[in-house]
Amino acid sequence: MGWRYAYRLSGTAFTELSLQAIYAFRQGNILPGGSPAELVPKARRRVIQSKAMVAGLLALLTLGASLALKDAAFLAPRLLSYPLAAPIFDAGVLTALLSLDVAFLWWTGLQILPSLLSSGVLPVLEPLPLDDTTLQRVAALVYFRLFDLPVLTILIVTPIAVGDALGFAAGLAILPGVFAAATFALALSLVTGRFFVRRVQGARGGGGSTVLRWTYLVIWVVPAFGMFGFVTLAPAFFSALAQLTNTAPSTGFNLLLLAFPFPLASLPSVAAGGTSALPLGPGGVVVLIAATVGYVLLAVGSAAWVGGAVRRVGLAPIGVATPAPALRFGLTVIGPIRSVLVKDLRIASRTPGYAFLILLPILDSLALGLLTYAPGSSTRGAESLALGAVTSSALLATFFGPAFFAIEVLAYSYGRTLPLSDRTLVLGKVALVLGIYLVSAGVVLGLVSLRISDPALFIGFVLAELPAVVAASLLELGLVLRRARRKGLPLVNLYAGTWTAILISIPGLIVASVPLVVFSSIQATSTSLALGLMAVAALVELAACTPVLFGRGTT
Amino acid sequence: MPEPAAPRPPPLRVDRLSITYGERPAVRELSLEVRPGEIYGLLGSNGAGKSSTIRSVVGLVRPAGGRVLVFGFDPVTDGLRAKERIGYVPETSLLYESLTPREFLEFVASVRRLPAALSSERGHALVTAFRLEEEYDQPIASLSNGTRQKVLIVAALLHQPPLLVLDEPLNHLDPRSVRLMKDVLARYVANGERGVLFSTHTMEVAEQLCSRVGILDHGVLRGEGSMTTLREGATRGDATLEEIFLGLTQEEEGVRAAVASLERT
Numbered sequence: 125m126g127w128r129y130a131y132r133l134s135g136t137a138f139t140e141l142s143l144q145a146i147y148a149f150r151q152g153n154i155l156p157g158g159s160p161a162e163l164v165p166k167a168r169r170r171v172i173q174s175k176a177m178v179a180g181l182l183a184l185l186t187l188g189a190s191l192a193l194k195d196a197a198f199l200a201p202r203l204l205s206y207p208l209a210a211p212i213f214d215a216g217v218l219t220a221l222l223s224l225d226v227a228f229l230w231w232t233g234l235q236i237l238p239s240l241l242s243s244g245v246l247p248v249l250e251p252l253p254l255d256d257t258t259l260q261r262v263a264a265l266v267y268f269r270l271f272d273l274p275v276l277t278i279l280i281v282t283p284i285a286v287g288d289a290l291g292f293a294a295g296l297a298i299l300p301g302v303f304a305a306a307t308f309a310l311a312l313s314l315v316t317g318r319f320f321v322r323r324v325q326g327a328r329g330g331g332g333s334t335v336l337r338w339t340y341l342v343i344w345v346v347p348a349f350g351m352f353g354f355v356t357l358a359p360a361f362f363s364a365l366a367q368l369t370n371t372a373p374s375t376g377f378n379l380l381l382l383a384f385p386f387p388l389a390s391l392p393s394v395a396a397g398g399t400s401a402l403p404l405g406p407g408g409v410v411v412l413i414a415a416t417v418g419y420v421l422l423a424v425g426s427a428a429w430v431g432g433a434v435r436r437v438g439l440a441p442i443g444v445a446t447p448a449p450a451l452r453f454g455l456t457v458i459g460p461i462r463s464v465l466v467k468d469l470r471i472a473s474r475t476p477g478y479a480f481l482i483l484l485p486i487l488d489s490l491a492l493g494l495l496t497y498a499p500g501s502s503t504r505g506a507e508s509l510a511l512g513a514v515t516s517s518a519l520l521a522t523f524f525g526p527a528f529f530a531i532e533v534l535a536y537s538y539g540r541t542l543p544l545s546d547r548t549l550v551l552g553k554v555a556l557v558l559g560i561y562l563v564s565a566g567v568v569l570g571l572v573s574l575r576i577s578d579p580a581l582f583i584g585f586v587l588a589e590l591p592a593v594v595a596a597s598l599l600e601l602g603l604v605l606r607r608a609r610r611k612g613l614p615l616v617n618l619y620a621g622t623w624t625a626i627l628i629s630i631p632g633l634i635v636a637s638v639p640l641v642v643f644s645s646i647q648a649t650s651t652s653l654a655l656g657l658m659a660v661a662a663l664v665e666l667a668a669c670t671p672v673l674f675g676r677g678t679t
Numbered sequence: 680m681p682e683p684a685a686p687r688p689p690p691l692r693v694d695r696l697s698i699t700y701g702e703r704p705a706v707r708e709l710s711l712e713v714r715p716g717e718i719y720g721l722l723g724s725n726g727a728g729k730s731s732t733i734r735s736v737v738g739l740v741r742p743a744g745g746r747v748l749v750f751g752f753d754p755v756t757d758g759l760r761a762k763e764r765i766g767y768v769p770e771t772s773l774l775y776e777s778l779t780p781r782e783f784l785e786f787v788a789s790v791r792r793l794p795a796a797l798s799s800e801r802g803h804a805l806v807t808a809f810r811l812e813e814e815y816d817q818p819i820a821s822l823s824n825g826t827r828q829k830v831l832i833v834a835a836l837l838h839q840p841p842l843l844v845l846d847e848p849l850n851h852l853d854p855r856s857v858r859l860m861k862d863v864l865a866r867y868v869a870n871g872e873r874g875v876l877f878s879t880h881t882m883e884v885a886e887q888l889c890s891r892v893g894i895l896d897h898g899v900l901r902g903e904g905s906m907t908t909l910r911e912g913a914t915r916g917d918a919t920l921e922e923i924f925l926g927l928t929q930e931e932e933g934v935r936a937a938v939a940s941l942e943r944t
Contacts, residue, residue: 159701242776450815453803455785455795463789467775467782474777474818538773541737543762544790 130258134265137245139164141266142171144243145236175273177626178232182225182274183281189221190285206366211393211401214290216365218298218389220358225278225305226312226385229271233313234477236270241317246438263435267310275306286392294392300416301388304423308384311426318437320476334473341479342487360495373405381408387415460544464552465559468531481527482560485520489513489564493571506575510568510582515640517564518589522596522636525557526604526628546609550601557597561590584655585643592639592662595669600632602672635665688751689714690764690842690874691736695745698731698898705731706898708745713842716871718864720889721878722924728898729878730770733846736876737767749842763791766835768828770846770878776820780811780830783819787834798837805833808863809856824851832860836867843867843875849884861888882921892920894927901927 143149146167192199196210196217208216240246246263254262268275282302287295368377381387381404390412393401399409458466472478492513496506532539532549565586573579607628639662646654691713698706706728713719723729734740736747738754738761747754749761775783788798806815809829814822819830828851835843843864849857865888868875879885885892886906893903902909902923909923918926925931 160703161701448816449812450781450806453806453815454799455781455788455802457785457788457793457795457798460790460792463786466789467778467786470782471775471777474820537734537739538767538769540739541762541765541767541769542787542790543759545759548790 127261130261131265133249133254133258133262134269137249137262137266138269139168140245140248141240141243141270142167144245145239146170172273175271178228179273179277182228182277185221185224185228186278186281186285189217190289192217193286193289204362204366206363208362208366209369209401211397212365212369212403213362214393214396215386215390215402216362218286218301218392219386220361221282222301222305222385222389225282225302226309229274229278229306229309230312230316231480232271232274233309234316234480237313237317237320237477240267240270241438246435250439260432260435263438264431267314267430267434271306271310275310278302278306290392290396293395297391297395298388300420300423301385301391304388304419305385307423307426307430310430314430314433314437316476318433318440334470337473338479341473341476342483357491357495369403373403373408377403378408378411381411382415384419387412388419391416460548461551461555464544464549465555468528468552468556471531475531478528478531481524482556484524485517485560485564486567488520489517489567490571492516493568496572496575503575503577506572507578507581510572510576511585513568514565514582514586514589517568518561518593518636518640519633521557521560521564522593522600522632523629524560525553525597525600525632528553528556529601529604529608546605550598550605553601554594554597558590558594561593562586581651581655585658588643588655588659588662589636589639590662591659591666592636595662595665596632596635598666599635599669599672600628602669603628603631635669638662638665687715688748690717690750691719691876692748693732693736693745694748696732696735696742696747697744698728698735698740699743704743704898706735706895709895709898709900710745711893711900711903713874713876715874716868717890718868718875718877718888720885720892721876721895722880722882722885722892722920723878723895724880724928724930726897727895729895730846731898732895733770733844733876733878736844737765738762764841766838766840766843768831768835768843768845768848770850774819774827774830777818779816779818780806780822780833781815783830784834784837788837791838793838801837801839802833805836808859809833825853825856828852829856836863841873843873843877845875845877847878847880849879849881857884864888882919882924886920894924896928 143164147163193214196213200208200210200213204213245266249259249262279299279302283295283298285295286298365380368374368380371377381390390402394412402408402412404412468478469482472482492509496509569579569582569586572582576582639658642661643654643658646657689712691711693709693711696706696709697704709728709732711719711721721729721732731740735742736749736754738758741755750764752761752764754761775786778786784798784802788795788802806812809832811826811829811833814826819827822830828848832848835845849860852860861884864875864877867873868890877885877889891903891905892909894901902912904912906920909920910918912923915922922931925934
């Protein structure tokens, strides 16, 4: 039984996975209205739409990078306040692009792996009379089908875009980079998924264990954040790149040549302009070749590992702590809104996809806060960065708001049989978004309190934006809930329900942005006036958005 | 002379209930009542409409026609008050798998606004009775089906609801827990105020436990009453519930034909 047969079987398994990802029947969701015969085609369409969205986003990023490559000589002096040769600038842009490719694919993997593991599509195949090789191939193909459109997009569009900007040879030279980026992202998704099954999902309850789980999750999220953080830290990266190339060839530059994805991102510059395009000494050429060969071999090894590991991860039992009788039986009873918040935090502590959404804005604030200590950063610069960090966390927390509603999918039908009103449910989620915003702001304040001259301005800014964050969350979650109730289907993860998640996030992001725009447009005139008007704008939005939730029934 | 107090509505009244999925009818004009102090067994083959009926009682399915009243409250229009009065055990173990039983019970107790001391005391008693001590702090995802079922039963009993709605509650349970559950249910309704709606296709359980049974077939109630009433309508006075069921659903002949056909192959 060859690959063709395995591919056909993987099609059936993937259809089941799509159905479960969209309708969550295994999690107890009931049949939605409409014709049952339409369910499968609809699920297929929605998953394809979501994959197309991710692929489209990756294509847009690639085209953006291609434009930057085409006009490097024009853009580099205008974007950067220091000289940077065009080939180095190109290598920097492609480093950013490959990092983002890995980040998006990995993030997509984080979102969909729980669906793959909980759908049970792989265990269903095991009792069938199929040999090990076929089962392994089917599992690998089901996994690849989750990423196929986005992966094919970067594999095809990136060489064309780079070739168009820097020439045919450069287009070919980026191929090892995109291959490695795609392979590493698929492997990392699986590694983190396996880690989740082994260490996180089966961990015991209780305070100490909860702290340990969150510690695991922070360690686990940091690499994914590192990729996202590239956007945040891009100016610092280009500055460091300029410094290193000024002193190159040097040990520092050689170390950079070893760090993924820089060597692979440098290849198009070398292909277009020869080894003299980069400040490589004789040792540098060797380092570049060694790093390239090493990463390509690692990518090939990763691809082979993924081929066999999907089945093992899909069938792996949850790593469970040794059973021990409970020492106390008291139940801690809290208010319903708080109970929704605590439940979501507990679920997130064993579900990396949700933990990632909670930790990302906080880690982003941490990174920006630490950046204020970068050499040469002025007090004024630190203030701008601190306000930027709050802005970023407000927008990120708002953007991810609807995704927290997806937690309800986990026991959707059971949850609906509890006397839990829509208001309580939404307010619990809003509390979570607000908590993320406040913790992020607290992290920044803790880091920059000694670096900024006027902490009152910072605190005022955080408080003035707060009603807008609440308003945006109320709007988004109220809309999500209405849609879920109307359509009779739970809002699923960001991957399977991308359209819904993005469309609903847009009004939320607008609401969260308006006070920020008000502040930045008036700040130059008077900071206190800007803060006052920002607060007024946020309060008006809160008053306008509250009826979305409180203007309707209680159930 | 003072006005006589209005009679208390029964734990459950289902009035001409119809449920459809797309074009397909699942339940047709079903009427039944669970009276105080009664365990009402809903019997039926696979796909007869038992779970659909139960889902409409707990507010998961909106009826296409007719209505459901839980102590006089409609789960569609007055969902919160109806749900406050229900303890529900679904057919499949649908729980927050990332939570531990303790965390799950804390969530349920909080949503139901139970006093902490009372829920701790009841929780402890139920957890001990169902022998969940070792699994109390393990994530539900790692528990066996039977243990998950016990967690659901404990969650349903935690607030001592006046109406218990149990969809195949004995599925996956070990013999000890089945016996425990039967005894708990018998005592649960003994005060004459609470009611239990119980779906099963295990005739023996229904015969032992239920005050009355309703037999559903293709969404239609074919027969209803106590064992005595149903036997009176049967061809033989000593008929078992299984025989009555097969007679009412006209499956007796079908079963014989199927067995004969299997023997021929």
